[in-house]
Structure formats: C-alpha cells, structure tokens
Amino acid sequence: MVQMLTANRLIDGRVLYWKEGGWVETLEDAERFTDTAAAEAALTAAKDFVARNLVVNPYLFEIKDGRPVKEREIIRAAGPSVRTDLGKQADHV
Amino acid sequence: MYRYDEFDARFVRERTEQFRFQVERRLKGELTEDQFKPLRLMNGLYLQLHAYMLRIAVPYGTLSARQFRKLAEIARKYDKGYGHFTTRQNMQFNWPALKDVPDILGELATVEMHCIQTSGNCIRNVTADHFAGAAADEIEDPRPVAELIRQWSSLHPEFSFLPRKFKIAVIAAREDRAALRYHDAAVEIVKNAEGRTGYRVWVGGGMGRTPYLGYVVGDFVEKPDLLGFLEAIMRVYNENGRRDNLFKARIKILAHSLGETEMRERVLREFKEIKAAGYLQVPEAERARIAAYFAPPEFETLTDEPLPTDGDLGRWIANNVAPHKQPGYAIATISLKPIGGVPGDINADQLDGVAQLMDDFGLTEIRASHEQNLVLPHVRQKDLPAVFARLTALGLATPNAGLITDIICCPGLDYCDLANARSIPIAQEIAKRFADLERQEDIGELKIKMSGCINACGHHHAGHIGILGVDKKGVEYYQLLLGGSAAEDASIGEIMGPGFGEHEIVDAVDRVVEAYRKLRQPGERFLDTYRRLGMEPFKNVAYGEQLHAAH
Numbered sequence A: 001m002v003q004m005l006t007a008n009r010l011i012d013g014r015v016l017y018w019k020e021g022g023w024v025e026t027l028e029d030a031e032r033f034t035d036t037a038a039a040e041a042a043l044t045a046a047k048d049f050v051a052r053n054l055v056v057n058p059y060l061f062e063i064k065d066g067r068p069v070k071e072r073e074i075i076r077a078a079g080p081s082v083r084t085d086l087g088k089q090a091d092h093v
Numbered sequence B: 001m002y003r004y005d006e007f008d009a010r011f012v013r014e015r016t017e018q019f020r021f022q023v024e025r026r027l028k029g030e031l032t033e034d035q036f037k038p039l040r041l042m043n044g045l046y047l048q049l050h051a052y053m054l055r056i057a058v059p060y061g062t063l064s065a066r067q068f069r070k071l072a073e074i075a076r077k078y079d080k081g082y083g084h085f086t087t088r089q090n091m092q093f094n095w096p097a098l099k100d101v102p103d104i105l106g107e108l109a110t111v112e113m114h115c116i117q118t119s120g121n122c123i124r125n126v127t128a129d130h131f132a133g134a135a136a137d138e139i140e141d142p143r144p145v146a147e148l149i150r151q152w153s154s155l156h157p158e159f160s161f162l163p164r165k166f167k168i169a170v171i172a173a174r175e176d177r178a179a180l181r182y183h184d185a186a187v188e189i190v191k192n193a194e195g196r197t198g199y200r201v202w203v204g205g206g207m208g209r210t211p212y213l214g215y216v217v218g219d220f221v222e223k224p225d226l227l228g229f230l231e232a233i234m235r236v237y238n239e240n241g242r243r244d245n246l247f248k249a250r251i252k253i254l255a256h257s258l259g260e261t262e263m264r265e266r267v268l269r270e271f272k273e274i275k276a277a278g279y280l281q282v283p284e285a286e287r288a289r290i291a292a293y294f295a296p297p298e299f300e301t302l303t304d305e306p307l308p309t310d311g312d313l314g315r316w317i318a319n320n321v322a323p324h325k326q327p328g329y330a331i332a333t334i335s336l337k338p339i340g341g342v343p344g345d346i347n348a349d350q351l352d353g354v355a356q357l358m359d360d361f362g363l364t365e366i367r368a369s370h371e372q373n374l375v376l377p378h379v380r381q382k383d384l385p386a387v388f389a390r391l392t393a394l395g396l397a398t399p400n401a402g403l404i405t406d407i408i409c410c411p412g413l414d415y416c417d418l419a420n421a422r423s424i425p426i427a428q429e430i431a432k433r434f435a436d437l438e439r440q441e442d443i444g445e446l447k448i449k450m451s452g453c454i455n456a457c458g459h460h461h462a463g464h465i466g467i468l469g470v471d472k473k474g475v476e477y478y479q480l481l482l483g484g485s486a487a488e489d490a491s492i493g494e495i496m497g498p499g500f501g502e503h504e505i506v507d508a509v510d511r512v513v514e515a516y517r518k519l520r521q522p523g524e525r526f527l528d529t530y531r532r533l534g535m536e537p538f539k540n541v542a543y544g545e546q547l548h549a550a551h
Helices: A036-051 A071-078 A086-092 B006-026 B033-041 B064-080 B100-111 B143-153 B223-239 B250-257 B261-276 B282-293 B311-320 B350-359 B381-393 B422-432 B438-443 B505-519 B528-532 B536-542
Strands: A001-011 A015-019 A021-024 A053-065 B045-047 B052-056 B082-085 B089-092 B168-171 B185-191 B197-203 B214-221 B321-323 B327-336 B345-347 B366-368 B376-379 B449-452 B463-473 B476-482
Touching: A001 A036, A015 B197, A015 B449, A036 A053, A071 A086, A071 B366, B006 B033, B006 B100, B033 B045, B052 B100, B064 B082, B064 B089, B064 B100, B064 B350, B143 B185, B143 B223, B143 B282, B185 B223, B197 B223, B214 B261, B214 B449, B214 B463, B223 B250, B223 B282, B250 B366, B282 B463, B311 B321, B311 B381, B311 B438, B327 B381, B345 B350, B376 B381, B422 B449, B422 B505, B438 B505, B476 B505, B505 B528, B505 B536, B528 B536
Parallel strands: B168 B185, B449 B463
Antiparallel strands: A001 A015, A001 A053, A015 A021, B045 B052, B052 B089, B082 B089, B082 B345, B185 B197, B197 B214, B321 B327, B327 B376, B366 B376, B463 B476
C-alpha cells in the first residue's frame, strides 16, 4: 500500500502534503510512502507541526497508480471539480 | 427591515473584537485547535476540504442593497469573487483565510451582519417565508416573530450548549414556503375561531439520517406567551435530549420516541411551571416596536394590469413572478440556477448589479430563499420588463423558478468536509438534460433536491425527487428517493432501491420523469401522480436495462 501524508495549513486552511520533514503545496511534489512504518513516522513528525501551530489535522491517505484512491483526496489535491479555475488545479491552467 | 439598536451594534462589535483576540491567540499558539475549534464554530467558521468556510447569518433571509454591496466587496477582497446562498437562507464564502476572518467580521458589522449562531449546538439562524410581507395569502408578516425569537435566542445562556443544533422557522400563510415540518420547532401564525391571531407551534421535524415530520405541540399559543412556550420546549429538550449519541441528539429523536401525547404533556407541564414562576411575556408595545421595522414600503396606489405573456419576458413572468397582496405589485424570484451553473452561487459583479437594480427601482430589500434563490418582494408590475432586462444583462434571468431545473443542492464533495459524494455536477447534468424550457413547463412543478451525504443539507428527503450521494468503497453512487415534500403537504421521500452510478443517475431521473408524463392525469403534478400510483411504476422504468446497479 502506498500512502501520502496531508494536513491543512492553520493560517489559511490550504491543503498541504508532506515531503521529507516539511510541507509542499502540491500532490505531485509530495513524498510517497511504500513502507507503513515510514508513513507512521512521518505522521508522528507531522504532529510536531501541529504542536507548533502551523498545520491542523494531519492524516495518511492511500494512493494507487499515482492517484489517491478516494475521490475526496482527488478533489482536495485539485480543487472543486465544478470550478477548475479555483484551487490548486488553477495554477496548472 | 430590522435595524440594529445601540445594544445590537455594541454586541456585534464586541463579539468581533473578542474573536479577533481568539484568532491572535490561536495563531500565537496560546490556544490549541481543540480549544479553538468551538470558538471558531460559534462564529460560523468551518474548516472544509480546500480552505476555511465562513457562514454568514441572514436572519429570515432579508438583505438590503447596502449589505449586498458589502458581500460583493468581501467576495473580491477576501475570497475568490463569489459567494454561495445556502439552504437555510444564509451565505457562505468558501475561501477565507483564518487571519482575515476578524477583518471580515468587522466589515460585516458595518452593515449590521455577523456570523453568530450559524454553527454549534445552539438555536441557529431563524428562517421565514421568503415571500413574507408580500404574499397574498399571509395573515401577517412572520418576520417580526422571527426577529423576536432571534433576539431572545442570541447567546441565550440556557440554550448555548444544547444536545445538538436547533432550527426554527416561522410562517404566516397557508402555503408553506419555509419547510415548516422539517424544523426542530416551527411557529405558524394562525387565526383562531374568534378571529384572534396566535401561534400554532410544531416540534420534532428534521432531515439527516433519521428524517421525521414535526407535529403540533401547541394548538394556539397566545401572542404574549410565545417565548415562554418556546422556552418550555427548549427545557424539555435540554433536560431529556440525548447527549450520549450524536446521531440521536436532535429533538426529533426525543419527540418521536416519547410520542406526540407524552411530548405535548411534558411541554405543557413545563410551560405551566414557567408561568407559575413568572416568565418572559412580550408586551404589546415591544412587539409593535419590532414590527415597525418590518413595515411594508409605502406602496403607490396602483391597479393590477395584464402582464406580458410573449417572448422571454413572458416566460420569465409566467415562471418567476408571483402574485403580491398589493394591487399593481408583484413578487419576482431571481433564479440562482442557471442551466449548468452551481446552484446558489452568485459572483461579486452580480451582487453589485442586483444592489444597483434595487436602488434604481426603489427596492429596499431582497430575500434569500431556502431554495437557494433570491426574491425581490415588492416590484411594481410596470417595472417588470425593465427589471427582467437588467437581470438578463447580469445573467440572472433564468426562467425556471419551481421547475425541474430549479434544483436545491448542497456543496457536496466539491467543497464539504462531511460529504461522501459530489452533488453539484449531478445537479448540473440534470439541469442540462432538462434545459428545454418547453419540456420543463410541460413537466410543471417538480422539485429535485440533492445532498452529498446523509446530513441532508440538500433536503433530499423533501424532494419530489430526492437524490442522495453515497460512497461505496471509494466510488460515488446516488440513491433516488421519490415522493417527498417540504410544503404544506409535507412528506418524507421513499428510497427507490439500489443506488445508481455517476453516469447512470441522470438517465434514471429522465426515465422517471418520462414515466410521469405518460401516467399523469390532467392537472396532476409529479408528486400527485406518485402519491396515486406509488413507487412501482417508476421503479420499473428507472433501472431500465441497467444491469450493474449498485447494491
């Protein structure tokens, strides 16, 4: 199972992804965990960012064939499917 | 409309500064998220999928042009240029940053708006008939009662930590345009046999995972007694409502587990005790003071005239204009359901444009409806062509009020953290499928209501056709419900059977509607035909040749 780690930035609520001890803004740039222990370790490390009031609600989610398994995470990574001019997807237009 | 007095203004200003301080403390780390979350929710601030979402209270759906301009300004300055009208007459912004929210609240306070009690386990924003003060069939304007309840319930210490949220609606007409029986409690202004005006009080309605229709708990409550009677209901709920199970905490569960007789007895017993102890009676003078804020505009002496019936204007008048109680005037619905658009969304230019229209035509107020449309309550009939032209230029003249493309729809998984499935794209596809206006008019009144999860913000239980999005192992499916109604003939929709896939649901709706067109008798709405024939004939066609319906 491949997993990724996400959270929301406290100050503006924007979606963030974990990469090598810090956070990036896009799914494409984020770290993929093939090892469950490494994913759990990242989640533990992410809680330090919660304690420092930088992010809220970090959690792991599953990806398959390079895409999130759940529609929820696909939409979080892109933006509203009904407004492709908004959210992260807007930067790719 | 209601104007803040000194107390209101100070209260909202102080509340804004209090929240500014709380946000500062949160950003500095002096409050944890667990400590901060209930504080932000008390100010209408949620964290959704992409960003924070700010829900702004619009008491009984009434707004001024000045407030519309402020909403436009906020949309441009702090959000992404648009807002969303909800199914409870409120407005939401989908992208505010936490650091900006105190400033937004400050801006709102300058036009007598706030976000208090748009979340949390309290008495929420009070809703009312969106035709209030204009409807030909009303006894009196229901908004003074709604305002009275708003003032009484705002930060009421006894009702700030209820078992769950509590929603109240007020109407004063035979035709129910406020989904009365789906509310935790509702006040219906009625006349008794002697012709005296009082209140019929309902309790125990609700949607969500366990839908119930409310029932009458007070047949005729005298005017001065209303707050005391509502207090009795709240006390019975506060004392007996379940706090051990989130899903069983609404008053509907208590009301229907106790049963009508027992609930009524408990409320009346409590009311008697409250009366014996001395209680809050609302003096006539205070009721008159509040009512004065809702005095109708000074109507000109006009006569009803034949309205245009031809062309686009005629279609818009036929579908979006309703009779007014004052001769020579009309009620105009501005549909926020353009074909293929997002139900309830409005952009900043449109907000400004509508505000200008209001100023230019002497319209002092506008309403947001729970059906996610806007209503101009007092339009001179002779102004209708010019108003229509202006709305056309703004992209707000879709002539579909009450028709099949006038769909109530929650934000769903495109925005909402609670949603299981997207709802907006399905509503858009249904609207495109039925875009032909002649076909829509032939179908007649048909209310489609759609939710992206069981919480039912899109009122799917009350749809003539309801649609509920569900998640099955990561895939979106859509359940079809038939036979619901939120009107005076209220009923709860029945689930048809297995859900439909994302690419199947629009075809299923189409087949159900075509079955209705074949089976209907003269004068029957979809709902009437369904009630006469039941689910079977519709179920027989809905699944068609589809072999892979979800289970």
